[in-house]
Amino acid sequence: MKDLDGLDLPTFEDVIAAHARIAPHIRRTPVLVSEALNALTGAELFFKCENFQEAGAFKVRGACNAVFGLDDEQAKLGVATHSSGNHALSLSYAAGRRGIPCTVVMPRTAPQAKKDAVIGYGGRIVECEPSTSSREATFARVQEETGAEFVHPYNDPRVIAGQGTCSRELAEQVEGLDAVIAPIGGGGMISGCCLTLSTIAPHIKIYAAEPEQADDAYRSFKAGHIIADDAPDTIADGLKVPLKDRTWHFVSNHVTDILTCSEQEIIDAMKLTFKRLRVVMEPSCAPPLAAILKNPEVFRGKRVGVIITGGNVDLDRLPWIKG
Amino acid sequence: MKDLDGLDLPTFEDVIAAHARIAPHIRRTPVLVSEALNALTGAELFFKCENFQEAGAFKVRGACNAVFGLDDEQAKLGVATHSSGNHALSLSYAAGRRGIPCTVVMPRTAPQAKKDAVIGYGGRIVECEPSTSSREATFARVQEETGAEFVHPYNDPRVIAGQGTCSRELAEQVEGLDAVIAPIGGGGMISGCCLTLSTIAPHIKIYAAEPEQADDAYRSFKAGHIIADDAPDTIADGLKVPLKDRTWHFVSNHVTDILTCSEQEIIDAMKLTFKRLRVVMEPSCAPPLAAILKNPEVFRGKRVGVIITGGNVDLDRLPWIKG
Numbered sequence: 001m002k003d004l005d006g007l008d009l010p011t012f013e014d015v016i017a018a019h020a021r022i023a024p025h026i027r028r029t030p031v032l033v034s035e036a037l038n039a040l041t042g043a044e045l046f047f048k049c050e051n052f053q054e055a056g057a058f059k060v061r062g063a064c065n066a067v068f069g070l071d072d073e074q075a076k077l078g079v080a081t082h083s084s085g086n087h088a089l090s091l092s093y094a095a096g097r098r099g100i101p102c103t104v105v106m107p108r109t110a111p112q113a114k115k116d117a118v119i120g121y122g123g124r125i126v127e128c129e130p131s132t133s134s135r136e137a138t139f140a141r142v143q144e145e146t147g148a149e150f151v152h153p154y155n156d157p158r159v160i161a162g163q164g165t166c167s168r169e170l171a172e173q174v175e176g177l178d179a180v181i182a183p184i185g186g187g188g189m190i191s192g193c194c195l196t197l198s199t200i201a202p203h204i205k206i207y208a209a210e211p212e213q214a215d216d217a218y219r220s221f222k223a224g225h226i227i228a229d230d231a232p233d234t235i236a237d238g239l240k241v242p243l244k245d246r247t248w249h250f251v252s253n254h255v256t257d258i259l260t261c262s263e264q265e266i267i268d269a270m271k272l273t274f275k276r277l278r279v280v281m282e283p284s285c286a287p288p289l290a291a292i293l294k295n296p297e298v299f300r301g302k303r304v305g306v307i308i309t310g311g312n313v314d315l316d317r318l319p320w321i322k323g
Numbered sequence: 324m325k326d327l328d329g330l331d332l333p334t335f336e337d338v339i340a341a342h343a344r345i346a347p348h349i350r351r352t353p354v355l356v357s358e359a360l361n362a363l364t365g366a367e368l369f370f371k372c373e374n375f376q377e378a379g380a381f382k383v384r385g386a387c388n389a390v391f392g393l394d395d396e397q398a399k400l401g402v403a404t405h406s407s408g409n410h411a412l413s414l415s416y417a418a419g420r421r422g423i424p425c426t427v428v429m430p431r432t433a434p435q436a437k438k439d440a441v442i443g444y445g446g447r448i449v450e451c452e453p454s455t456s457s458r459e460a461t462f463a464r465v466q467e468e469t470g471a472e473f474v475h476p477y478n479d480p481r482v483i484a485g486q487g488t489c490s491r492e493l494a495e496q497v498e499g500l501d502a503v504i505a506p507i508g509g510g511g512m513i514s515g516c517c518l519t520l521s522t523i524a525p526h527i528k529i530y531a532a533e534p535e536q537a538d539d540a541y542r543s544f545k546a547g548h549i550i551a552d553d554a555p556d557t558i559a560d561g562l563k564v565p566l567k568d569r570t571w572h573f574v575s576n577h578v579t580d581i582l583t584c585s586e587q588e589i590i591d592a593m594k595l596t597f598k599r600l601r602v603v604m605e606p607s608c609a610p611p612l613a614a615i616l617k618n619p620e621v622f623r624g625k626r627v628g629v630i631i632t633g634g635n636v637d638l639d640r641l642p643w644i645k646g
Binding site for chain 2 (some may be wrong): 032035056242271274278311318320321
């Protein structure tokens with residue numbers, strides 16, 4: 001851990017320690033390829049399938065690193081977070097593996113399937129109203145009552161170090177990568193890529209892909225400071241959250257470019273992945289392939305790692321099928 | 324190759340030779356697991372993902388073995404088959420890899436997507452009317468005109484030997500299997516499993532799974548002779564074809580049991596696989612999981628290999644979504 005202007009940031013040593021710590025609890029996910037997608041893009045694409053990860057998302061890496069790094073005394077009090085997405089499932093999974101309490105503050109409007117999954121992993125849900133003020137008040141009460149350790153979905157050095165293990169595996173699994181591309185929401189996965197690849201393979205360019213309708217990271221990147229939107233609206237629901245100071249540090253220092261795509265391009269790339277790679281993934285995973293298809297000149301002839309971030313999708317509402 | 328009552332049957336040596344012959348042209352597909360599906364079934368399931376295979380189906384193994392086993396003189400004249408399913412794509416793929424002609428006789432009513440895929444791999448389509456008599460007449464004409472080598476979708480010793488490479492990989496990838504289960508249509512994959520496993524791991528029980536609405540293999544198995552249905556109707560469209568003499572030999576000698584399931588059970592198991600294993604597969608791949616869920620006492624506590632046979636599904640018409 002290094003301290004930069006009062007900001008505790010993870011180092012690559014933290015990634016190595018995280019990897020050893022979480023190895024018994026995560027999967028070394030496979031890398032898949034598709035001749036058809038290579039032909040279509042003119043690039044060689046290597047899809048790192050974190051949709052096959054425990055709890056169906058890469059976020060289990062960061063959550064496990066935070067949970068298994070706690071000392072016994074803190075662990076007894078448990079962990080807590082606010083999330084209605086894959087971090088909620090992942091933290092519940094990690095806490096369940098360690099046998100400690102996990103409390104998740106979730107808007108009462110969150111999908112029942114997500115609530116069920118959190119409970120299925122042994123987590124406890126405390127509902128709040130779907131507003132920032134209610135969430136913050138509810139979370140403060142939970143923390144006061146339980147003494148639980150807060151694990152932020154992405155702006156946490158332990159979480160970023162955990163996510164850094166994904167690109168470490170990818171670089172081991174695929175030789176000679178020229179670039180890696182991942183979706184960007186809060187920037188946890190991209191920060192992990194930056195942290196790891198800037199150390200072990202600094203020649204690999206790092207691209208982030210983002211929905212046009214939630215392009216706060218893109219605009220932040222161009223402006224040189226964090227811009228947070230109030231309520232972005234996109235089908236890629238995992239990518240609505242803004243950058244924070246720690247993820248901004250990595251994004252602003254190590255990302256080559258941020259590429260955006262439309263909602264239709266996201267849906268098309270999602271369907272194309274189902275069809276050609278034959279994997280089930282969330283809309284939030286589709287912007288990288290959409291960006292590659294939209295910017296062929298950037299990726300043509302290159303060996304590109306593409307991180308598929310999660311597989312928890314509502315199969316009754318696939319966006320290309322009109323119900 | 325051994326000759327049994329005038330029936331040329333492949334041996335395990337043919338499987339070994341096939342594996343060496345086709346290795347440059349196929350993928351060693353990964354095996355995926357799901358804690359959720361294990362918890363649900365009480366078994367340890369290991370899914371061999373042939374939906375990730377070249378051309379999206381295990382049938383590429385048999386097709387490549389047939390195509391690359393031809394001598395140069397015969398190869399020049401090309402190969403031909405009749406199929407509107409994965410064998411058509413697979414034979415076109417194999418012929419394309421060798422650079423020889425491939426003609427596929429297909430009913431004019433076959434889905435355009437299948438026709439496009441055959442053409443995409445370099446195959447030529449000759450259309451016939453959707454009747455057996457038209458198909459046979461058309462195919463005879465094609466063979467006479469081209470001199471092409473006929474490669475049957477499953478009742479061909481070269482094809483059965485090729486399919487036998489799949490369970491050979493599975494047995495290498497997963498230690499201590501107690502059972503293997505695969506769907507049964509014409510019986511090519513199951514025959515390959517019988518051929519390989521009866522030689523290298525005869526303690527592994529082999530189960531076949533079949534739709535109730537196309538249960539000719541089940542009734543054949545119980546009756547002790549081949550029963551062929553006229554026009555079975557099931558969502559598992561790859562499993563409508565009947566057993567033939569070579570596949571019947573393997574099924575009748577080496578299969579432990581054939582288990583059947585309803586259309587709704589097939590749809591439920593298909594959706595469950597999308598949700599929990601996060602892979603895209605065809606309805607024809609779902610009967611094995613449906614059968615395991617329906618007969619838990621057979622599989623509980625066992626290590627079971629489940630072969631997912633193909634991933635060429637119409638994503639606009641997923642059977643659990645009412646369009």
